[in-house]
Amino acid sequence: MSSPQPATADIGYVTDPGPLENTYTSDPSLQRTLAWYLPSATLESVQPHLTHLGSEAISEQVREWSADAERNVPYVKSHNVWGKRYDYDRLVTTEGWKQLGKWGARNKIVSAGYDQRLGVDRRLVQYALMTDGAAFILSSRINKLPPTHPFHIAFNGLISEKDDHWTSGQWMTERAGGSDVQNTETWATYSPLATPGSDPLGDGDYLISGFKFFSSATDANVALLLAKTPSGKLSTFLAPLRRTVVGNDGVPRIVSNGVRIHRLKNKLGTKELPTAELELKDMRAHLLGELDQGIITIAPLLNVTRLHTFVGSLAGWRRAISITKSFAKARTTVGEPLWLIPMHLRLLADMEVKHRGAMNLAWFTVALFGIVEDQAASSNKLAHLPHPGKEAEVECQESMGGVGYMDEADEPEFNISRIMRNNAVNSIWEGTTNVLASEFVRFLIKKDNLGIFGTWLDRTLTMIQRADLQNALITAWSTLRARFTTQDAASTVADGRRFMFTLAWILSGALLALDAERDNDAVTTEIACRWILSAEGGVGDQVFHDIVTVSGNASSSSGGHEHLQWDCRIAWGVDLPANRASGHRSLQKADSKL
Template sequence: MTATSPVTHPRPHPTHEVFNQPEPRVNVNEYDLNPVLAEAVTRHDAGWADDELRQVGALVGSARFQQDAALANIHTPELRAFDRWGHRIDDVDYHPAYHRIISAAVAHGAHTRCWDDPRPGSHVARAAIFLLFGQIEPGHACPVSMTHAVIPSLELQPDVAALWVPKALSRSYSPDLSADKQSAIFGMSMTEKQGGSDVRANTTVARPVGAGGPGAEYLLTGHKWFCSAPMSDAFLVLAQAEGPGGEGLSCFLLPRVLPDGTRNVFRIQRLKDKLGNKSNASSEIELDGTVAVMIGEPGRGVRTIIEMVSQTRLDCVLGSTAGMRQSVAEALWHTRHRTAFGAMLADQPAMTAVLADLALESEAATVTAMRLARAHDEDAGDAERAFRRLATAVAKYWICKRGPHHSYEALECLGGNGYTEAFPLAMRYREQPVMAVWEGSGNVIALDVLRAMTREPESVAAFDTEVNLARGTHPVLDGHLDRLRRELTELAGLDAAAAQRRARRTVESMALALEASLLVRFSPTAVSEAFIAARLGDDRGFEYGTLPVGTDLQTILARH
């Protein structure tokens, strides 16, 4: 190099310019952006809750809430069985973000507002709030749901309810365990490792402290295979009662802290390493002379706790529906803000068909879930109660089973981004299966539908009346309703084994009839016609995005 040569410097090429990527989907109002939900709220007599629902929609759509949701699932609960000096404490530590989320949900009554303010539409308003919170962070919804669902079971034992129901109705939340708390979060624990869904095989023993019987103290000894939210203040559990107060599988309220302030014996053996539902701790526990109080009649524990199970089954439907809404919202946001092959991704014909089909599934789930919520209100008459008995189980089976495939297809709309934990649909894909497993997996629910048909024939009549409100509006739906009536008649004449083999097919037919009927009555014609053709028509496909030719895709998507 000569003295006169110019000095050269490296000139790196820019390689990390970010373009054609969507902006973060934050600081949006999840209620205002969901007209399907808002319409259902008004339709089912809960329009009085609109202002609060908008507040919740803005809260859960905020950047901070979404960041808390991510943190709660990244920093998962940790068991501290002992303190540093070796004392048994059986504590579970959560990230502060989890406590902020559940505190906000409780403050807005996502747990028990329908019991605190019973009027037409109360369950609908509560369901909408639960949906909005669960759309962004599903794990906390487990203890929120159980606290909601425990009230009908507690009220079967008025003396116990007088102490615990006011605590459950409280809008305050504290993660601390103490005897003088004025609020309470509830859990439940039924299954054992040898029995699973066959809870009558439980071996946990309950021995009376005195004479025993309803409202009396017992000492429980045994092992529970699944105990969700182990840091709850109290639990409903099943155990085999002994003694003069009555024998057999019974229901008990088990507090974590005794009235004198000491910890009840509640040994957390381990936290479950679950596929999803990461922010919520689930555990195995051992009971050893653990103090509990009998709820309801001895030997009728299943009948007592089934009140709680019924409510949580509805929440499984709501949880799956919330997941579908998140999946559709995220898929649409991505594809409406990203170009590919010279056009907006959402406008590419193949993608448009997939998005519209996902939106159809979400809308069908939403209108069904909210119709069920209305049937659970205080003013429900005999026919409504009969309808909800069967329809809740039918919807729980079908909508919860549709959730995992739905979330997978939405994840695929984001391409490689969707498969990373940086985006919420990976979490959602892992989350959706729990709704199908919790409170009865597919076979358990299908058999429960058979049981309801046999023991409560009025529920079949009420269901038939509901789905046939749409008769005469669409020939394909009419044909399906005719086939369903024949199928239900045939099913009633089968022996038990043959009926069980047919159960899943019948429940599927019932679910599609219910969803299609509700869409015909409550959604735009373009939506109902597309759903009927895609789910019941002769040229229906198996995968999302195989909608019949002529489907009004843009009208469907405009609602999402």
């Protein structure tokens, strides 16, 4: 008998999960959701682009850009070697970061949202982001302005699909206020130029001075910001970060538009995105919207950005699930394939159930936004609902053992740690969970909003044909509404998270049930039953547990082999193989039972 061969650094077992699949064609949840919301002709027309985008998203080129952006974080050069300050602070970002921005523009990441040929469906085929928020505000105003107005320059730059496309920052947060922007210490003074210059966008009529504590997208071309006018009230302004001036020698040069980078933030995640503390000194800006109506003017940007954080969380969550499933297919433990081990299979199925519920809620919100936008009903508000994903990403990381804990910048395609770090901002950006919950409660308390919403939800729940699903959701909604109307305002705000998460569970459940009934898909029906009757889905621990609870009509498949069979169908889209795994050596005997 030959002696055993010890492992070395280069010899022995190595897990090889193989490349990730196309992020669009391998995601039946996304495909099914789009097929529900988009007309067949529209879906058919955008399908090739989505497939192409899904392929490029996992390409070696995009991985290289992503790795480069993570390795080489932004930095600032304010003075030359002789100690002279530059005309504007040099914010140095990596080539990978720049190329990712160009790639996004070429793939219509922003411009698709303004393709009028898609009508109310244009938001459903677009991945909304913050630059889009600025474009959205401008799009509702430029039609009333002459073609020579500088806002046309900004709008065209923001929706460009070319490599010289523009991006926008939004600067609201200050040291004194945080989300309470009424404490803003930035002031704007009306001071138009006596003689118009050669830079219409850079020659705004207001001078703005102050200090912004969290300024996103510091490498942007323009920014939307809040400042107080002499009345003490907030207004919204648009300003370029640099402007063109003509010196005494008659030569034009680009200078800072009163913006100095105090320092860049050292963040947990999104390290490639430069976020800074900015000192503004006589920054020339244009008033956007009505004077002293800053919150109303900038609110649409917040809705778009919050929608981005929702969809962005889902995207990160889906990538984490894809990595986890790729690992499970390649890994064996106790001599059995990991993807078939019952406990692991149950975990993967639970992930898919939760993600499907959140997916339905997200795309319903996107569709609603598209309708509101198309009707130009800017006074309508989107429901402020929670951002999913953080706990689920931890589960994905844990399911891969030690390798899931690694944080390799050079291998972004399998880096769940990076996904977690980057997605952490989504529950903070544009309002923490507490801020969103308080806004959610205030919105429902205001006027007859609860009555209007309740009428719509009542009608929606009656559309569900399956009696046990309908009854469970109606009971939950009736209990929640009664609690909302009987508690005093202070208690309702204190319970804001529970109200918000419980309503999200009800809405997601209704959407899952209606989705299942449109074609009686067996897997979607099982997901709806698990979410509604077995309370296996959920959107967080902070729900009213007497409302989100196991129903007496819970599915008969809630345990044993039948449940395991459905786990496999939900997680992998196939029936459980006959030679299923046991998951433990003590159960691998022929007479053992699961």
